[in-house]
Amino acid sequence: xxxxxxxxxxxxxxxxxxxxxxxxxxxxxxxxxxxxxxxxxxxxxxxxxxxxxxxxxxxxxxxxxxxxxxxxxxxxxxxxxxxxxxxxxxxxxxxxxxxxxxxxxxxxxxxxxxxxxxxxxxxxxxxxxxxxxxxxxxxxxxxxxxxxxxxxxxxxxxxxxxxxxxxxxxxxxxxxxxxxxxxxxxxxxxxxxxxxxxxxxxxxxxxxxxxxxxxxxxxxxxxxxxxxxxxxxxxxxxxxxxxxxxxxxxxxxxxxxxxxxxxxxxxxxxxxxxxxxxxxx
Amino acid sequence: xxxxxxxxxxxxxxxxxxxxxxxxxxxxxxxxxxxxxxxxxxxxxxxxxxxxxxxxxxxxxxxxxxxxxxxxxxxxxxxxxxxxxxxxxxxxxxxxxxxxxxxxxxxxxxxxxxxxxxxxxxxxxxxxxxxxxxxxxxxxxxxxxxxxxxxxxxxxxxxxxxxxxxxxxxxxxxxxxxxxxxxxxxxxxxxxxxxxxxxxxxxxxxxxxxxxxxxxxxxxxxxxxxxxxxxxxxxxxxxxxxxxxxxxxxxxxxxxxxxxxxxx
Numbered sequence: 144x145x146x147x148x149x150x151x152x153x154x155x156x157x158x159x160x161x162x163x164x165x166x167x168x169x170x171x172x173x174x175x176x177x178x179x180x181x182x183x184x185x186x187x188x189x190x191x192x193x194x195x196x197x198x199x200x201x202x203x204x205x206x207x208x209x210x211x212x213x214x215x216x217x218x219x220x221x222x223x224x225x226x227x228x229x230x231x232x233x234x235x236x237x238x239x240x241x242x243x244x245x246x247x248x249x250x251x252x253x254x255x256x257x258x259x260x261x262x263x264x265x266x267x268x269x270x271x272x273x274x275x276x277x278x279x280x281x282x283x284x285x286x287x288x289x290x291x292x293x294x295x296x297x298x299x300x301x302x303x304x305x306x307x308x309x310x311x312x313x314x315x316x317x318x319x320x321x322x323x324x325x326x327x328x329x330x331x332x333x334x335x336x337x338x339x340x341x342x343x344x345x346x347x348x349x350x351x352x353x354x355x356x357x358x359x360x361x362x363x364x365x366x367x368x369x370x371x372x373x374x375x376x377x378x379x380x381x382x383x384x385x386x387x388x389x390x391x392x393x394x395x396x397x398x399x400x401x402x403x404x405x406x407x408x409x410x411x412x413x414x415x416x417x418x419x420x421x422x423x424x
Numbered sequence: 425x426x427x428x429x430x431x432x433x434x435x436x437x438x439x440x441x442x443x444x445x446x447x448x449x450x451x452x453x454x455x456x457x458x459x460x461x462x463x464x465x466x467x468x469x470x471x472x473x474x475x476x477x478x479x480x481x482x483x484x485x486x487x488x489x490x491x492x493x494x495x496x497x498x499x500x501x502x503x504x505x506x507x508x509x510x511x512x513x514x515x516x517x518x519x520x521x522x523x524x525x526x527x528x529x530x531x532x533x534x535x536x537x538x539x540x541x542x543x544x545x546x547x548x549x550x551x552x553x554x555x556x557x558x559x560x561x562x563x564x565x566x567x568x569x570x571x572x573x574x575x576x577x578x579x580x581x582x583x584x585x586x587x588x589x590x591x592x593x594x595x596x597x598x599x600x601x602x603x604x605x606x607x608x609x610x611x612x613x614x615x616x617x618x619x620x621x622x623x624x625x626x627x628x629x630x631x632x633x634x635x636x637x638x639x640x641x642x643x644x645x646x647x648x649x650x651x652x653x654x655x656x657x658x659x660x661x662x663x664x665x666x667x668x669x670x671x672x673x674x675x676x677x678x679x680x681x682x683x684x685x686x687x688x
Contacts, residue, residue, distance in 0.1 A: 244494065312531035316594070319489060320544040320601065321521030330547065335534050 181406065188403030191396045197404070201366050201382070204391045210401045212368045216283070216377040217408070219369055220362060221352055223287025228294030228351075229344050235295065236302025236340075241328050252303075258296040266292050267357030275361060283369060283376035286362025290351045297350065301343025305336040338420045349412040353405065355380035379405045437464035440605060440635045441486060446500035448478075448485060448659075450493070455481050456659045459500075463652075465604075468627060468636045470650035470667065472643055474687065478659040479639045480528075483607050486637065487523040488516050504605070521548055524603035528610040530590035532582035532597075537574050540582045540593055541565060544601040560600055568596035569626050588619025595626065599634075606630065608638040612645065624649050643683065647671050655679045 195209060202208030239252055270289040275281055309332050317327040333340070358364075363375040364385060379401055386398035441463040448456035456478050463469050471479040484490045485502060488509060501508045509519050521544075532540050541561045544550075551557045561578075565571040570592040574585070582593055591611060598606060608627070612620040627636060627649050640646050646653055647667060654664040655674075663670065663679045674680045681687055 310531070312527060312529060313533060315489065315492070315527065316531040316533065316597075317543070318492060319487065319520055319525035319527075320547070320597065321517050321519075322544075322547050323517050326547050330543070331533055 184399065184403050184406055187396075188399040188401075191400035192403060196397070196400060200368060201377075204393055208397070210379065210382055210397070210404065212365065213377040213379045213382040213401065214404065216362070216365070216369055217352060217379045217405075219283060219376065220286050220290060220358070220378055221348055223283060223372070224290035224294055224351060225344075225348060226291075227288060228291035228347070229298060231291070232295040232298025232347070233302050233340060233344070235299035236306065237328060237333065239299065239303040240306035241324075241332065255296045255299050259300065262356075263293055263354050264356035264359075267360050270357065271360040278373070280373070281361060281363035281375040283362055283372045283374065286358050286376060286378070287372075289357040289361045290354060293354060293357065294347045294351050297347045298344055301347070302336075302340050305339030305343060306332060308339065309335045342416050342420050345412055345416040349409050349416075352409055352412070353380060355384055359384075379408070437467065439463065440465035440504065441637075442501075442503040442506075443486075444501040444503070446482070446485065446498070446502060448481060448490070448499075449497040451495045454659065456485070459661045461654060461661060461664055463635065463637060465635045466631060466633070467651040468631045468638060468649055470646035470653045471637065471639045471656060472641070472646050472653060472682075473656035473662075474682065475641065476658075477656040479656045480609050481659075482656065483609055483637060483639050484525075486605070486607055487520050487525055489520075489525065491516065521601055522603055523605045523607060524598035524601065525607045526591070526595050526598050526609065526611050529614055530587065530594045532585070532590050532593050534581070534583060536579045537582050537585070537593060538578040541596050541600050544597060548601055550601060564596040564600035565593075567599050567630070568592045569622060570596055586619075588615050588622065591615060591619070591623065592626070595623075599630075603634065605635045605637065608636065610639055610641065613641065620645070643671075655682060657682070 195207065197209060197214065198211040199207070199209035200212040201210070235251075235255065239248060239255070242248075243251055267289050270285050270292065274285040274288060278285075313331055313335060314327055317331045318324075322330065358378050358381050362378060362381070364381045365375045365377045367377075369376045383398050383401045383405065386394040386401065389395070439462045441461075443459055443461045443463075446456055446459040447454065459482060471483065473479050481490065485498060486504075486509075490496050490498070498510055500510075502510055504519075504523065508514075533543060535543070538561055541564050542557055545557055545560055551560060562571060562575075565574065570589060573589060574593075582590065585593060591614070595611070612623045615623065624645065627638065630636060631651075638646075638650065640649075650667045652664065653667045653670040655662045655670065655676075655678075657678060663674060663676045665675070670679065671683060674683060
């Protein structure tokens with residue numbers, strides 16, 4: 144009897160060790176892939192990275208130039224898309240969590256879920272049709288709207304999930320004090336979920352900052368610093384695309400450097416999110 | 425040898441809450457059957473009964489908290505100061521201002537202690553000036569016997585308080601808006617004996633000003649704290665009488681069985 148128990152024990156321990164090693168290897172593979180990507184980008188891009196590169200606008204081959212206007216353009220596009228996308232997305236999230244019940248709420252949730260999966264190029268073509276064609280030119284505004292349309296479903300879903308995490312007892316406590324429902328939502332539930340909602344918003348911004356396809360037919364791209372929202376505007380992603388498919392080595396090097404800058408931007412946002420939402424209250 | 429009972433005094437005190445033939449449904453399931461009861465003002469009324477007998481459900485009908493649960497239906501009348509609170513067009517928000525509630529598990533908002541107590545005052549726009557608000561908050565915390573423990577840290581998070589303190593904070597929060605009736609759903613069941621006795625002392629003090637209805641599964645607590653007791657079973661009101669009479673000479677056999685621990 145004792146011998147068979149020891150055998151079972153040995154098999155169990157061997158199994159456990161095997162699975163632990165296996166999951167460890169998978170983790171190393173996944174994390175390693177990320178580190179290799181980041182490392183390769185840094186190695187390739189660091190050579191062309193200098194202060195002039197960051198503040199100058201693109202110049203013809205052989206004259207150097209930089210991505211200054213693309214950085215400004217990307218930030219401007221993120222700003223426009225946040226102004227449109229975040230309030231709308233958060234409000235949809237509040238509706239789904241607090242107000243929308245029954246069939247209509249389920250239908251809205253289904254539509255939002257579907258919208259998160261729409262390929263971004265389709266969104267770009269859609270905004271091309273509804274803004275660029277009537278106004279007869281590419282514009283930063285169109286680019287911002289396209290990014291906002293990608294942002295809204297993501298922000299709506301994360302907002303809803305965060306609001307659902309607020310315990311029901313808090314809502315009951317506020318209702319029992321004679322608060323109408325809108326006060327309960329705005330004064331108690333949303334503030335309680337605020338760190339989570341902010342995280343979701345910033346992650347949506349980070350996600351959208353890497354979009355290229357929707358900007359191709361809306362913001363289009365430019366060689367100049369932005370002067371108005373009704374004109375085409377450069378962005379890091381489109382600039383990288385244009386440089387990468389060009390036949391010039393000098394521009395390839397600049398594409399690598401721009402990629403490094405973009406990755407730093409995205410990483411920076413993610414790290415800032417982590418830092419700002421560390422536990423306080 | 426039964427000792428002489430004090431006569432049951434109901435007619436002298438004014439009735440604060442009168443319930444007539446209340447029926448309550450969760451969807452198709454009937455949770456409360458033909459409940460009729462009168463609660464005089466400025467007393468402590470205890471609801472006792474085994475788990476699932478409907479006492480918490482009935483408590484929540486008194487401030488229409490069951491409205492937030494989808495699929496519920498109410499029949500009958502609940503009159504507070506002779507107005508049926510289930511009449512169409514009743515201002516439910518105002519009702520909940522007048523009938524406060526303290527829950528079984530304390531639920532302070534993730535805000536500061538001061539903001540928790542001030543919440544009810546702010547949303548009902550009871551006071552406009554800062555000093556008046558501070559005065560009301562201080563009074564509420566004193567009424568809840570919490571002022572001395574927190575007066576130096578009003579701006580710290582309410583979640584940093586102990587369980588018993590959080591529950592007293594919730595009581596202060598409910599008292600700040602000066603309700604007429606205070607409903608307490610097993611307020612001390614999640615607390616240790618010392619915190620429990622503090623809450624019970626509090627209830628004893630509060631009944632001078634408020635009508636208090638307390639649900640408890642702890643019969644000794646009901647006997648200690650309340651003036652009148654109502655015994656519920658399976659959604660029906662079995663017996664209601666002065667506490668002393670219920671616990672020493674109940675009229676209904678089922679009540680006696682429950683009191684003596686034969687079931688529940």
